[in-house]
Amino acid sequence: MTASIEIRDAFKTFGHGPRAIQALDKANLAIRPNEFVTFVGASGCGKSTLLRMIGGLESLTSGSITVNGRPIAGPGVDRAMVFQHYSLYPWLTVTENIKFCRQLKAHTRDRTSADVEKASGRADALIRLMGLSHVAHAYPNQLSGGMQQRVAIARALMSRPPILLMDEPFGALDAQTREVMHDLIRHVHRIEGSTIVFVTHDVEEAIYLGQRIVLMAPRPGRIDTLYDVPLPAERHQDMKLAPEFLALKREILDRIRETSGMKTDLEQLARLSAEAAELEA
Amino acid sequence: MSAHKRSDGISPLWQIRTAIDPRHYWVLALCGLVAPLLGWSIASNLDGVDKVFLPGPADVLARIWTWASEDGLPADVAISTWRVVAGWALSAVIALPLGLFIGSYRSVQALLEPLTDFIRYMPAVAFIPLVMLWVGIEEGSKIAIIFIGTFFQMVLMVAEDVRRVPLAQIEAAQTMGASRGEILERVIVPSAKPALLDTLRVTMGWAWTYLVVAELVAANSGLGYAVLKAQRFLQTDKIFAGILLIGLIGLVIDQGFRLAHRKAFPYLAGRH
Numbered sequence: 001m002t003a004s005i006e007i008r009d010a011f012k013t014f015g016h017g018p019r020a021i022q023a024l025d026k027a028n029l030a031i032r033p034n035e036f037v038t039f040v041g042a043s044g045c046g047k048s049t050l051l052r053m054i055g056g057l058e059s060l061t062s063g064s065i066t067v068n069g070r071p072i073a074g075p076g077v078d079r080a081m082v083f084q085h086y087s088l089y090p091w092l093t094v095t096e097n098i099k100f101c102r103q104l105k106a107h108t109r110d111r112t113s114a115d116v117e118k119a120s121g122r123a124d125a126l127i128r129l130m131g132l133s134h135v136a137h138a139y140p141n142q143l144s145g146g147m148q149q150r151v152a153i154a155r156a157l158m159s160r161p162p163i164l165l166m167d168e169p170f171g172a173l174d175a176q177t178r179e180v181m182h183d184l185i186r187h188v189h190r191i192e193g194s195t196i197v198f199v200t201h202d203v204e205e206a207i208y209l210g211q212r213i214v215l216m217a218p219r220p221g222r223i224d225t226l227y228d229v230p231l232p233a234e235r236h237q238d239m240k241l242a243p244e245f246l247a248l249k250r251e252i253l254d255r256i257r258e259t260s261g262m263k264t265d266l267e268q269l270a271r272l273s274a275e276a277a278e279l280e281a
Numbered sequence: 282m283s284a285h286k287r288s289d290g291i292s293p294l295w296q297i298r299t300a301i302d303p304r305h306y307w308v309l310a311l312c313g314l315v316a317p318l319l320g321w322s323i324a325s326n327l328d329g330v331d332k333v334f335l336p337g338p339a340d341v342l343a344r345i346w347t348w349a350s351e352d353g354l355p356a357d358v359a360i361s362t363w364r365v366v367a368g369w370a371l372s373a374v375i376a377l378p379l380g381l382f383i384g385s386y387r388s389v390q391a392l393l394e395p396l397t398d399f400i401r402y403m404p405a406v407a408f409i410p411l412v413m414l415w416v417g418i419e420e421g422s423k424i425a426i427i428f429i430g431t432f433f434q435m436v437l438m439v440a441e442d443v444r445r446v447p448l449a450q451i452e453a454a455q456t457m458g459a460s461r462g463e464i465l466e467r468v469i470v471p472s473a474k475p476a477l478l479d480t481l482r483v484t485m486g487w488a489w490t491y492l493v494v495a496e497l498v499a500a501n502s503g504l505g506y507a508v509l510k511a512q513r514f515l516q517t518d519k520i521f522a523g524i525l526l527i528g529l530i531g532l533v534i535d536q537g538f539r540l541a542h543r544k545a546f547p548y549l550a551g552r553h
Contacts, residue, residue, distance in 0.1 A: 057452055077458035087449035091471050091548050103467060106458030139548040152453075159457065 002193050003078065003162035005031040005054060009063035012049055012221075022220040023049045026063060029214060029223060031197065036189050038210035039199045040252065042260035046221020047214075048167055051199045055081045055165045067163065077106050080156035081165045085172055087152055088140040095136045098154045099123050107159060119158075126154040129191075130184070146177035153185070157192060164188075166198045170205065179237060182208055186235060203252050207245060208235060215252060217259035224259055227252065336518035341525065344518040348507075354526075361492055361503040362530065364420070368427025368495070369488040372435050373481060380439025385469060394440065401433035406494050418499035426498065430491035435484045442476035443469060475546045482538035489531045 012024040024046040031037050039047040052058040054065055056075035065072050067079065075081075088097055101107050102119055127136050130150040140148050149169055156164060166185075170178045186209060189196050200206050206213050210229050217224040230244045239245055257263045293299045318338060324330065325337035332340060348354040382389045383397075408429050416422040446469050454468045496505030504523050511519035 055456055057455065075452075075455040075458070077456075079456060081453065081456040083449040083453060085449065086447040087453040089450060089468070089472065091474070091546070100454075100467075101457040104454075104457060104459050104463055106460075141548060141550070155453075156456075165456075 001160050001162040002033040002195050003068045004033045005029075005163065005195065005197070006066045006069075007031075007050070007054070007063075008065070010050065010053060010060055010065060011062040012046070012053065012058065013061050024053075025220040025222040027223045029226075031195060034189075034193050034195055036186075036196045036209060036211045037198070037214060038206035038212075039197065039214045039216055040201065040203055040206040040256075041216035041224070042218055042256055042262070043201065044218040044221065045216035045260075046218070047199045047216045049221060050216070051165055051167055051197060054163075054197060055079050057081070077101075077159055078161055079163045079165055080159065080161035081167065082149070082152050082156050082169045084168045085145070085148070088148055088155075090140050093137050093139055094132055094143070094151050095123060095127065097140065097151055098126055098158055100155060101159050122158065122160075126157055129188070130154045144177075146173050146181060149173065149181065150184070153188065157188065157194075160192070160194075162194055164192075164194045164196045166196065168199055168201065171200070171202075178205070183237075185209065203249055203256070204240060207231075207248055207252070208240060213252065215255055215259075217256075219261075225255060333515055333517050336521055340518045341521045344516075344522045345526070348519065348522060352507075353502075357502060357504050357507055358526070358530065361496070361505060361527075364423045364495060364503065365427060365485075365488045365492055368424040368491075369431055369485050371424065372428050372432035372484070372488075376432055376435040376439050377477070380436045381443055381465065381469070381473075383436065383440035384443025384473075385465060390440070394437070397433050397436050401437065405430035405491060406497075409494070409498055413498060422498045423495040423500060423503075426495035427488050427491045430494070431484050431488045434487065435480065438480040438484070439477060442473045442480055445476060446472040475542065475549060478538065478542050478545065482535060482542075485534055485538065486531055489527060489534075492527060 007027055007029040010024060010027040013020045013022050015021055027046075027050060039051065041047050049058055053060055054072070056072050056079065072079075089100065092100065099119070127133055130153065132147070132150055132154065135143060135147060140151065143151070152169070170181050173181065182205065185196070185198075188194075198206075198209055200209075207229055211233075213227040213229060214223055215225045215227065216222065227248060229248065231239055231242075257266075293301050294305065321335075322338050325332075325335045325340075336344075345354070348357075379393070383393055384390070405426060409426065412422050412425045412429070416425045450468055450472055451464055454464050459467065492503070493505035493508060496503045497509065500506040504527055508520050508523035511517075511523065
């Protein structure tokens, strides 16, 4: 299952009156069915806000977001979300967490026994896919951060959502665990066929995972540049050292420094140390 | 945990937040308990210290014995426990749902939290004349005083427990299609449960501290009443006995809650 997303003039301010903060300036973007799009940018660029708006967790001040042509109204089962952390239910085992949505009315309407059996098989398949078989009956507190995120992803996939939204899901993981998760999520994208929108502040992660990269810039938060990733659909870790990968990484990093004001910070720093050297002399 | 001496020669006993040898822990804990008892015993045996002024541990123990065998201590314990538990349970029955809604809905919070914050600073003791006027001087009035003493604090603590449920847990449920009712029932309540049990434990302790106050109201039984009556007859040993017994019962109940907490929420134990 898959779906397209169309973002038209999405505009967002937090607060009211003169103290209102503009979080996102009119953003326009069309995401194709089964596309893997990554949002990258410095903090305050509105990437998480835009993702949460697609998820229906944040309202739009103006503009519209449609999924398969239908405007979204709040969160829905067609758009599953994976958070950075603290989203698992610590009182439920891994299996119970993954099957959580099966307790909800939105998933139990007109349920037949065949459906129940299918769901049970689905949960088992996800546990195997995510490499969670040996911890299926453990509680989240007993798992490492990487394993916890596998559970969160499996739980989000349980209801076969056409769209998977991921908000810096690997941000708190160590570098080695991250690499494993990257290949895992690409595998999920291939076999599940869902549209994936992935937010990250890590440029390498954005390039390795995405088919297209949306670079966002702060003050006010906005979409700055779109990049097509010049890598084949099948990817492996070695590609991170390929010339076209490194060239794109340099281009994006430069653009982030330019738009985030980091460049001026660095110039300031250079000036300060020059002055200090002068004083010493 | 083994306690090693660091290269700078500072013993683990004096290092900030450093684990100490379990044997050291128990020795220190025992000292902390025995030292005051010893000090009390010595002070009461000093020349010129009147037994009426400061009875010794042995006098208090003897008094507990006669109280238990001749003066109806079990009945006093039973009626006092009943009053405390009834007042506390009544406030829990109302505070739990109310706190759940205050913590979940900003509108309910705006409506009720400022008022509750205001009332909780009013002294429960000062409500005694009003309680006697409105509730009478029967059992109900003692329970009412304990209720007033615990309820308003409890509501605010329950609301805070509910607000501490991580937003990501709630939002994850929303993106899985959970309704508001389902989020309350299947996410917020189970997630807040361990904190709620702790709140119940702490407020139970406060309920016990209001016992003596509650038994100021036309009581003729109970531990608090016994302390008050002993004051009138200058039975200092009985005052000591009553205070110690209330403390002891409180400690036992507190440990019971802690045990229940460990049994009810095994998932809180982290990675090993």
